[in-house]
Amino acid sequence: MVLASAPVMAQLSPDEGGAENAARAPDTLATVLSLGAGLLAVIAIIYGCAWLIRRMSGMTGMNNNAIRVVSVMAIGARERIALVEVGGQQILLGITPSAIRTLQVFEEPVVDAGNPPDSDFARRLQSMIGKSWTAPKRKD
Structure with missing residues (x-):
């Protein structure tokens, strides 16, 4: 009996309680703005934590030269x-x-x-940097 009467109760006219349901309906714009502000706050917290971790990594007292x-x-x-x-x-x-x-x-x-090992390529490159980059002229 209760399940059969549920659709009838859901279709109440405005004078039978429909006005109360309309007053309790969520404001869509306020909900979207609230969700957007919450999302921005979470993203800001994530970026803030990442920035803080990067700043604190140098203060751990570790000697990176060891x-x-x-x-x-x-x-x-x-x-x-x-x-x-x-x-x-x-x-x-x-x-x-x-x-x-x-x-x-x-x-x-x-x-x-x-002192990194001195390679033949490094020596050739160094000698080319000191020279002109133009090709030699042919004498025919």
Whole structure:
């Protein structure tokens, strides 16, 4: 009986309680503005937290000069080997997407981290920078 009478009760005329329902109807513009303001507040909080984290990362007291990457070489698409200097020792690491493994620990440095190895390409490029970029004229 109760379920059968529910559609009849929902179609009340304005003089039977419909005016109360119209007064309680949400204002669409106010709802949209309220939701928009809430969304902007959440976005502002996210950006504020990101800014705060970036500012605080320098204040952690960590010494970034203690560990230095001397050289990195790609072995495969996602595999690399890296030579890292820590406390006067150089460590050769194998790096994959799922793990980092120590391959060799060198007691004495094998590569001077302050002076990168001088390659033939670097020397040629340096000599070309000092020269004119124009092609030499032909004498025919």
